[in-house]
Amino acid sequence: xxxxxxxxxxxxxxxxxxxxxxxxxxxxxxxxxxxxxxxxxxxxxxxxxxxxxxxxxxxxxxxxxxxxxxxxxxxxxxxxxxxxxxxxxxxxxxxxxxxxxxxxxxxxxxxxxxxxxxxxxxxxxxxxxxxxxxxxxxxxxxxxxxxxxxxxxxxxxxxxxxxxxxxxxxxxxxxxxxxxxxxxxxxxxxxxxxxxxxxxxxxxxxxxxxxxxxxxxxxxxxxxxxxxxxxxxxxxxxxxxxxxxxxxxxxxxxxxxxxxxxxxxxxxxxxxxxxxxxxxxxxxxxxxxxxxxxxxxxxxxxxxxxxxxxxxxxxxxxxxxxxxxxxxxxxxxxxxxxxxxxxxxxxxxxxxxxxxxxxxxxxxxxxxxxxxxxxxxxxxxxxxxxxxxxxxxxxxxxxxxxxxxxxxxxxxxxxxxxxxxxxxxxxxxxxxxxxxxxxxxxxxxxxxxxxxxxxxxxxxxxxxxxxxxxxxxxxxxxxxxxxxxxxxxxxxxxx
Amino acid sequence: xxxxxxxxxxxxxxxxxxxxxxxxxxxxxxxxxxxxxxxxxxxxxxxxxxxxxxxxxxxxxxxxxxxxxxxxxxxxxxxxxxxxxxxxxxxxxxxxxxxxxxxxxxxxxxxxxxxxxxxxxxxxxxxxxxxxxxxxxxxxxx
Amino acid sequence: xxxxxxxxxxxxxxxxxxxxxxxxxxxxxxxxxxxxxxxxxxxxxxxxxxxxxxxxxxxxxxxxxxxxxxxxxxxxxxxxxxxxxxxxxxxxxxxxxxxxxxxxxxxxxxxxxxxxxxxxxxxxxxx
Numbered sequence: 001x002x003x004x005x006x007x008x009x010x011x012x013x014x015x016x017x018x019x020x021x022x023x024x025x026x027x028x029x030x031x032x033x034x035x036x037x038x039x040x041x042x043x044x045x046x047x048x049x050x051x052x053x054x055x056x057x058x059x060x061x062x063x064x065x066x067x068x069x070x071x072x073x074x075x076x077x078x079x080x081x082x083x084x085x086x087x088x089x090x091x092x093x094x095x096x097x098x099x100x101x102x103x104x105x106x107x108x109x110x111x112x113x114x115x116x117x118x119x120x121x122x123x124x125x126x127x128x129x130x131x132x133x134x135x136x137x138x139x140x141x142x143x144x145x146x147x148x149x150x151x152x153x154x155x156x157x158x159x160x161x162x163x164x165x166x167x168x169x170x171x172x173x174x175x176x177x178x179x180x181x182x183x184x185x186x187x188x189x190x191x192x193x194x195x196x197x198x199x200x201x202x203x204x205x206x207x208x209x210x211x212x213x214x215x216x217x218x219x220x221x222x223x224x225x226x227x228x229x230x231x232x233x234x235x236x237x238x239x240x241x242x243x244x245x246x247x248x249x250x251x252x253x254x255x256x257x258x259x260x261x262x263x264x265x266x267x268x269x270x271x272x273x274x275x276x277x278x279x280x281x282x283x284x285x286x287x288x289x290x291x292x293x294x295x296x297x298x299x300x301x302x303x304x305x306x307x308x309x310x311x312x313x314x315x316x317x318x319x320x321x322x323x324x325x326x327x328x329x330x331x332x333x334x335x336x337x338x339x340x341x342x343x344x345x346x347x348x349x350x351x352x353x354x355x356x357x358x359x360x361x362x363x364x365x366x367x368x369x370x371x372x373x374x375x376x377x378x379x380x381x382x383x384x385x386x387x388x389x390x391x392x393x394x395x396x397x398x399x400x401x402x403x404x405x406x407x408x409x410x411x412x413x414x415x416x417x418x419x420x421x422x423x424x425x426x427x428x429x430x431x432x433x434x435x436x437x438x439x440x441x442x443x444x445x446x447x448x449x450x451x452x453x454x455x456x457x458x459x460x461x462x463x464x465x466x467x468x469x470x471x472x473x474x475x476x477x478x479x480x481x482x483x484x485x486x487x488x489x490x491x492x493x494x495x
Numbered sequence: 496x497x498x499x500x501x502x503x504x505x506x507x508x509x510x511x512x513x514x515x516x517x518x519x520x521x522x523x524x525x526x527x528x529x530x531x532x533x534x535x536x537x538x539x540x541x542x543x544x545x546x547x548x549x550x551x552x553x554x555x556x557x558x559x560x561x562x563x564x565x566x567x568x569x570x571x572x573x574x575x576x577x578x579x580x581x582x583x584x585x586x587x588x589x590x591x592x593x594x595x596x597x598x599x600x601x602x603x604x605x606x607x608x609x610x611x612x613x614x615x616x617x618x619x620x621x622x623x624x625x626x627x628x629x630x631x632x633x634x635x636x637x
Numbered sequence: 638x639x640x641x642x643x644x645x646x647x648x649x650x651x652x653x654x655x656x657x658x659x660x661x662x663x664x665x666x667x668x669x670x671x672x673x674x675x676x677x678x679x680x681x682x683x684x685x686x687x688x689x690x691x692x693x694x695x696x697x698x699x700x701x702x703x704x705x706x707x708x709x710x711x712x713x714x715x716x717x718x719x720x721x722x723x724x725x726x727x728x729x730x731x732x733x734x735x736x737x738x739x740x741x742x743x744x745x746x747x748x749x750x751x752x753x754x755x756x757x758x759x760x761x762x763x764x
């Protein structure tokens with residue numbers, strides 16, 4: 001068996017694990033957890049090997065059943081897909097270890113098995129989206145992803161979860177069907193759904209059926225925009241975040257939204273190509289959307305009293321940063337966007353998991369109740385502070401590096417307005433993150449009576465948090481470790 | 496429902512409908528139809544049975560455990576057949592190059608592994624149809 | 638005259654787009670949750686009809702080897718296979734959202750979006 005089988009083996013491992021969990025229902029739950037961890041370790045090993053292979057030896061394609069790519073289904077392993085599957089599995093492992101520490105707040109004991117089934121199918125679909133080189137296959141995986149995401153939100157048996165999950169389903173389904181409509185229009189104009197084939201023939205198709213291609217682009221960008229919570233379509237996101245269990249929010253915000261953005265990158269750069277995008281003035285539209293998202297997302301976040309809603313709105317602003325990098329259509333811009341996807345993934349995971357621990361033990365989610373929390377739960381609050389400082393963009397954290405890169409990319413295109421927006425947005429971040437840290441660590445005089453720490457948290461919950469803190473800082477100190485891989489990933493789209 | 500006409504007609508119809516479903520599953524590779532269509536037909540007969548005779552009797556015909564096993568089993572069959580091709584020919588779901596016999600065009604046993612895949616899909620779709628329906632009923636009772 | 642002919646030629650596509658838009662309108666503007674699910678289904682049907690219309694070849698026959706005389710034109714089977722997958726997806730989405738609606742009804746005793754919004758804001762004020 002050679003290395004080209006590894007991507008499909010990853011998917012089969014996830015699928016088998018998801019199928020195995022219901023059958024292990026009568027055994028102790030620890031067996032399931034350990035098996036799941038073994039599966040994740042195996043996938044991590046194979047993804048790391050693929051990342052190394054793709055960067056050292058070169059990208060390769062894998063066709064199902066040995067059929068030619070234009071007739072069959074094709075998996076394309078590029079530095080892009082290898083890098084981001086690797087990032088996803090690392091983040092997922094951290095969240096998995098955390099959630100095994102009994103902190104899946106609000107989920108009933110009997111639902112644990114289902115939660116992990118959903119988690120593994122979620123991972124399967126995200127890996128599939130990144131590996132596949134076929135527009136229709138992407139649609140199928142997107143649908144699996146959206147159903148499992150909705151289910152993982154609504155797994156908590158609480159009143160408001162159902163309404164927010166319902167809204168999420170409806171928005172998601174409008175998004176998926178719009179995307180499918182775009183695929184239909186492209187298929188009509190070019191006769192292919194394979195991305196490489198489409199990109200070869202799209203210039204000709206654009207000359208003869210410009211109408212089709214324009215509408216297809218509009219439908220696909222709107223469809224993926226709804227799913228990625230790009231600014232005017234973000235309304236589902238804060239509700240979904242605040243009502244879901246913390247681990248689900250972490251998965252949703254740190255990984256799932258990013259996957260949709262990566263699909264958007266794939267569609268924009270691989271399918272349509274920069275020429276068509278510039279002829280249609282797409283960059284300008286996306287730039288305006290990203291600018292409004294960066295400002296308004298932060299302003300909405302300031303107004304929130306619920307921590308998780310605040311983090312949700314902060315995600316809207318951060319998606320704006322990533323979209324800004326993408327819509328510059330330049331090497332530096334895409335590099336900044338990719339770096340920010342990784343660093344925001346780490347920071348948001350850290351924020352949601354630490355907030356999740358606080359909610360789990362203190363049963364409070366109001367921002368004002370965080371007074372003196374730094375002395376009660378030093379580790380959780382410490383990691384929260386590191387991640388929050390990263391969100392603001394202070395040096396020594398990964399957030400600083402991504403903002404620096406974004407600033408350089410903006411300056412290269414001479415969009416001074418967006419540099420100003422970037423700085424304003426960072427200042428707005430200060431307004432809503434810094435008070436929490438100050439409240440937690442510096443204003444404890446009144447609360448001497450509850451100075452005792454209650455850090456009895458299981459080690460499985462503390463370890464991932466510490467790991468995330470270390471990763472955020474080390475990515476801020478040594479960004480060059482991962483930069484070559486990101487640059488290789490960018491080169492798949494822009495040479 | 497306690498109507499004798501409906502009960503008797505259902506009893507008569509169900510075997511024929513299920514035979515038809517099995518026929519469509521088995522002929523999926525040489526005529527229109529296939530695992531999904533046939534599985535949907537068989538699933539509908541089970542739903543009809545539950546509707547007419549009630550959830551308790553329906554449970555006896557197709558228990559929760561059975562639907563769980565057949566749901567996982569349908570996918571497992573598909574994946575395992577795919578993995579055989581992976582081992583013999585080096586690509587997931589390799590059909591003829593993976594050593595599956597081609598057979599005579601137009602026969603039931605032809606087209607390599609496609610009939611087997613169709614059976615897998617049929618099992619999966621049948622159990623999914625009935626378990627989705629049961630899920631909705633149980634949800635209502637809660 | 639020319640316009641009418643063109644409309645008649647492309648009636649499949651026009652119908653598909655019309656269905657898509659009708660569905661979208663229902664999903665976005667209706668306040669009854671069940672009707673919104675129906676809207677999703679109508680939207681889906683629009684897209685599926687569009688796919689099938691792409692695959693249609695006028696005068697084409699069923700694409701089965703050996704069932705037709707040599708040299709006849711086949712209808713493109715690929716879009717039909719696509720929509721088969723799409724139908725499965727829409728069925729599962731429908732079931733999932735219907736079960737959510739049942740839960741919503743059990744908790745709030747209404748499936749009207751406007752009443753739900755009032756109830757939820759009352760809940761939030763109590764806390």
